[in-house]
Amino acid sequence: DADVTQTPRNRITKTGKRIMLECSQTKGHDRMYWYRQDPGLGLRLIYYSFDVKDINKGEISDGYSVSRQAQAKFSLSLESAIPNQTALYFCATSDSGGPNTGELFFGEGSRLTVL
Amino acid sequence: AQSVSQHNHHVILSEAASLELGCNYSYGGTVNLFWYVQYPGQHLQLLLKYFSGDPLVKGIKGFEAEFIKSKFSFNLRKPSVQWSDTAEYFCAVISIYNQGGKLIFGQGTELSVKP
Numbered sequence: 001d002a003d004v005t006q007t008p009r010n011r012i013t014k015t016g017k018r019i020m021l022e023c024s025q026t027k028g029h030d031r032m033y034w035y036r037q038d039p040g041l042g043l044r045l046i047y048y049s050f051d052v053k054d055i056n057k058g059e060i061s062d063g064y065s066v067s068r069q070a071q072a073k074f075s076l077s078l079e080s081a082i083p084n085q086t087a088l089y090f091c092a093t094s095d096s097g098g099p100n101t102g103e104l105f106f107g108e109g110s111r112l113t114v115l
Numbered sequence: 116a117q118s119v120s121q122h123n124h125h126v127i128l129s130e131a132a133s134l135e136l137g138c139n140y141s142y143g144g145t146v147n148l149f150w151y152v153q154y155p156g157q158h159l160q161l162l163l164k165y166f167s168g169d170p171l172v173k174g175i176k177g178f179e180a181e182f183i184k185s186k187f188s189f190n191l192r193k194p195s196v197q198w199s200d201t202a203e204y205f206c207a208v209i210s211i212y213n214q215g216g217k218l219i220f221g222q223g224t225e226l227s228v229k230p
Contacts, residue, residue: 033217033218035220040124040222040223041222042121042205042220042221042222042223043159043205043220043223044220045217045218045219048217058217090158090159092159094218101147101209101211102147102149102164102207102209102211102218103149103161103164104151104159104161104207104218106158106159106160107158108157108158109158
């Protein structure tokens with residue numbers, strides 16, 4: 001089984017619908033992240049959480065919300081999906097900060113299409 | 116703003132050609148540096164990382180990268196590419212003394228290797 005699991009892997013929805021992408025991890029990491037990937041733009045950070053009680057906005061948080069239900073679970077919601085949120089979404093985890101900080105472990109990705 | 120720049124958006128090479136992908140960053144302090152690879156249809160995987168010590172680091176599959184602090188660069192190299200190296204490559208940087216630090220990705224470089 002994968003260490004970082006995302007569901008669903010693929011989703012097609014319509015404009016205005018609420019969508020939730022879920023992420024769970026078995027690595028025991030404190031830090032979890034949601035990125036979106038768009039061609040030519042690389043990965044952009046949406047939200048991140050350094051522990052269960054910590055939620056932070058990333059570069060492109062507008063139109064998204066998150067919930068850290070437990071150390072191992074971090075979900076991303078699109079309250080009212082719009083077509084320009086069509087993208088590949090990745091969840092990632094990392095260990096706590098320190099001199100060796102920064103290495104991320106990624107899920108398989110969730111491809112979302114908003115019609 | 117802190118940023119990471121990858122100058123090559125799409126590189127096309129023949130098998131056995133040498134590869135060098137550029138990466139520059141704009142942080143002024145101490146950083147950790149990473150190259151991630153994304154094979155077609157897959158999630159990102161760590162290719163190599165630099166935390167400290169020898170600025171020439173070796174990763175998986177024959178890849179290496181050199182950290183040149185004075186040039187704020189961390190270029191990726193491989194002496195002889197293979198068709199299986201076809202993938203997208205992402206450089207990423209994090210400031211290790213910023214407790215709120217986040218890994219920042221470059222835009223990615225798509226590498227196509229012709230057999």
